[in-house]
Amino acid sequence: MGTPTSxxxxxxxxxxxxxxxxxxxxxxxxxxxxxxxxxxxxSTDSGFGxxxxxxxxxxxxxxxxxxxxxxxxxxxxDALARIDLSTYRQVPWDQNVAFFLADFVDAKGGPLGVCPRxxxxxxxxxxxxxxxxxxxxxxxxxxxFKETPQTLAAKNYSQPEPLTPGxxxxxxxxxxxxxxxxxxxxxELGRFDIPIEGLHTETGPGVFxxxxxxxxxxxxxxxxxxxxxxxxxxxxxxxxxxxxxxxxNAQLPGCSGHTHISLWDSTDSRNLFYDEKxxxxxxxxxxSFLAGSLRALPELLPFFAPTVNSYKRLVDGYWAPTKVxxxxxxxxxxxxxxxxxxxxxxxxxxxxxxxVNPYLAIxxxxxxxLHGIEKGLKLEDTPIQGSAYHDANAIRLPRNLHDATLxxxxxxxxxxxxxxxxVDHFVKTRQWEWARFQDSVTSWELQRYFEII
Numbered sequence: 001m002g003t004p005t006s007x008x009x010x011x012x013x014x015x016x017x018x019x020x021x022x023x024x025x026x027x028x029x030x031x032x033x034x035x036x037x038x039x040x041x042x043s044t045d046s047g048f049g050x051x052x053x054x055x056x057x058x059x060x061x062x063x064x065x066x067x068x069x070x071x072x073x074x075x076x077x078d079a080l081a082r083i084d085l086s087t088y089r090q091v092p093w094d095q096n097v098a099f100f101l102a103d104f105v106d107a108k109g110g111p112l113g114v115c116p117r118x119x120x121x122x123x124x125x126x127x128x129x130x131x132x133x134x135x136x137x138x139x140x141x142x143x144x145f146k147e148t149p150q151t152l153a154a155k156n157y158s159q160p161e162p163l164t165p166g167x168x169x170x171x172x173x174x175x176x177x178x179x180x181x182x183x184x185x186x187x188e189l190g191r192f193d194i195p196i197e198g199l200h201t202e203t204g205p206g207v208f209x210x211x212x213x214x215x216x217x218x219x220x221x222x223x224x225x226x227x228x229x230x231x232x233x234x235x236x237x238x239x240x241x242x243x244x245x246x247x248x249n250a251q252l253p254g255c256s257g258h259t260h261i262s263l264w265d266s267t268d269s270r271n272l273f274y275d276e277k278x279x280x281x282x283x284x285x286x287x288s289f290l291a292g293s294l295r296a297l298p299e300l301l302p303f304f305a306p307t308v309n310s311y312k313r314l315v316d317g318y319w320a321p322t323k324v325x326x327x328x329x330x331x332x333x334x335x336x337x338x339x340x341x342x343x344x345x346x347x348x349x350x351x352x353x354x355x356v357n358p359y360l361a362i363x364x365x366x367x368x369x370l371h372g373i374e375k376g377l378k379l380e381d382t383p384i385q386g387s388a389y390h391d392a393n394a395i396r397l398p399r400n401l402h403d404a405t406l407x408x409x410x411x412x413x414x415x416x417x418x419x420x421x422x423v424d425h426f427v428k429t430r431q432w433e434w435a436r437f438q439d440s441v442t443s444w445e446l447q448r449y450f451e452i453i
Contacts, residue, residue, distance in 0.1 A: 004085040008044065011037060011098055020091060020099045023081055024116055025054045026429050027306065028357025030229045034097075044085065047105065049078030055114050055425070058432060067428045069114050069421075079104050079112060087222060092188045093234060101222055113421035116359040117221070123363045123417050124217050127370055132263040132272060132285075134366050137197075137214030138224045140354045141255040142231065143248055144181075144206040147241040158443075163206030163240060171201040181238045185210070189230055194223045204252045214260060217362050224257075224358030246305070246353030247312035254313030254320055255354035260338075261365050262346040263289065274345040280328050280383075281339035287379035290326060290347060292372015293335055293365070294381070297324050297351065299411035301397060301404040302430050303364035304352040308437045311400050313353050316389040321350050323394035327384040334397075337383065351397075360426075367417035401437075405430040 002010070011019065019040040022032030031054045035043070056070040057063045063071065070076055087101040103121075104112035111118035127134050144163040145152070152160055164174045175182050186196055195213040202209045210231075212223050228244050235242050247254040263272045263285065275283035282290075297304075305311055313320045321334035328337045336348040347369075352361045371377075384391055398404035408414055409427045418426075 002088065007085055007088045008041065011041065014098070016095070016097060018097050020094070020097050021048075021081075021083060021102055022099070023050060023054060023102050023104065024225050024357070024359065025057075026114070026116060026357070026426065027059045028116070028225055028228075028359065029059060030225060040083075040100075044083055047080045047082040047102075050081040050102075050104070051076055052079035055079075058429070058436070062436075064429065064432050066432055067425055069425055080106075089193045090191075092191045093184075093237065101226075113419060114425045116357055116363075117218075119418055119422050120218060120221055120359040120363040122419070123366050123370070126417070127263070127366055128266070130370070130373070131266060132370070132373070133266055133268065134217040134362075135214055135262050135264055136217045136220040136362050136365070137212055137260040138220060138227075138358060138362075139209060139211045139256065139258040139260075140224070140227060140244065141202050141207060141209045141257075142228075142242050142244045142354055143204065143255065144178075144208060144235065145241045145243070146239065148236075148239065149241065152241060160241070164201075165205050167203050167205070168201055169203035174201045175199075178238075181235065181240060184234050184237070185231060188234060189227065192226070192230060194227050194230065202253070207253075207255070217261075217366065221358040221362045224362075228354075244354040246307065246310045246355045250312065253318045256313075256320065256350065257352040257354040257356045257358075257361065259349045259352055259361055259365050260346050261349065261362075261369070263369075271342050271345055273347070274342045276342070280337055281345045282337065285373060286345075286347070288372045288377050289369035290335060290337070290372065291377035291379045292370065292375065293347070293349070293368040294324055294326060295377060296364075296368030296371055296411075296413045297334060298395065298397060298404075299407050299413055300364040300368055301351070302401065302408045302426070303360040304349070304356060305401070305404065306357060306360070306430065307355050308401050308433060310353050310355055311398075311404075314351075314397060314399075320353075321388065321397070323388055323391060323396055325384045325388040325391060325394045326381070327388065330384055330388065332386075332388040333384050334388075363418070367413065371413050371417070400434075401430055402434045405434065 017037045018034045022030045052070045053076045081102040083100050083102045089099050090096040091099050103117040104115040106112045145160040147160050168174050196210050197213050198211040231242055273286040314322050325333040326335040327333040334351050338346050349365050414423050
């Protein structure tokens with residue numbers, strides 16, 4: 001997208017006085033603002049202040065009462081956000097306004113310990129120091145409804161009208177029915193530097209899936225965060241409301257956020273996962289990476305399943321993994337080995353839902369695998385044949401956010417890679433989320449108990 005110098009020169013000569021900047025909170029939600037061009041240019045070296053409440057509230061803007069980093073006790077001061085000029089792009093559906101991502105630094109100018117983008121950058125740096133350059137690609141499934149934020153709120157988020165009826169995966173008819181929306185996603189996101197390799201309907205009423213082109217790990221996470229927000233913005237124009245909830249309806253499949261990963265050498269010339277002589281094309285590095293991923297998965301699960309709702313997706317028979325398993329081209333396992341060419345051999349991590357924070361999902365993918373390489377772990381288990389749901393010997397993943405968060409809080413792997421400050425903060429935010437759920441009265445309870453108890 002140009003060098004930092006050329007980007008700044010282009011901005012200086014632009015007649016548009018606006019620049020759009022955004023950061024990402026702990027849940028992976030974009031928070032941003034417009035800056036006047038002069039303010040932006042003055043901030044490119046020094047950074048700009050952004051209220052640190054973005055790490056002090058939940059997805060509904062309710063302030064945590066249990067975190068150390070910020071709160072009423074701190075007065076919610078500004079944190080320093082630094083603009084990443086390499087993220088420059090223009091927003092096609094907003095008059096091509098210039099757009100940049102930023103991340104946070106602390107008072108000494110170092111990475112802010114609770115910033116998800118900084119957490120990923122830290123783990124990438126550790127990987128690259130060991131000689132491994134991670135490349136990733138993300139896939140997202142999401143449901144679409146003939147609703148607006150106002151109409152759905154008026155219904156109290158009950159019985160939204162799907163964009164199309166029925167279970168119709170890979171449907172040419174359904175994509176033709178909504179062709180302008182499909183075309184806008186493909187074309188406008190491409191111009192927004194989020195190239196899409198494939199877009200199709202999935203099994204379920206009004207559900208789509210998009211595969212984003214793979215890239216370096218940080219760029220892939222940036223694309224993942226921007227993809228979800230961009231789809232919503234484009235959909236509004238068509239009177240459509242998307243959801244990236246992991247499971248909006250118990251009778252339908254959930255929404256995945258599958259993550260594909262491979263490690264390359266520092267020159268980008270060799271896929272270090274590939275071994276032509278191995279039956280599954282898996283190098284020794286690949287096998288250790290997978291062994292570490294299997295070992296770390298139960299401890300890192302909240303990075304792949306971050307909400308109360310995430311665990312409603314991880315149930316048997318609905319295309320989501322439920323156990324610590326691996327297989328070769330097996331879509332019932334947590335880790336799907338994809339043997340291909342020297343360019344395409346990779347690992348698909350099938351645990352993440354579409355509700356993930358992409359920075360944390362990719363960071364956890366790298367951390368688990370790198371743990372296996374650093375510790376020299378051997379891939380001892382054989383690949384699952386057939387349905388992993390029926391493997392009685394496999395470890396069952398935690399069934400809810402509370403149990404998963406407890407494992408994360410005690411994880412030496414998480415603390416080694418993410419650091420105590422990040423893990424402690426993230427754990428508190430998940431405990432907060434669970435507590436809010438425990439205090440809620442659900443429609444299931446009303447239907448079950450209202451009349452007869």
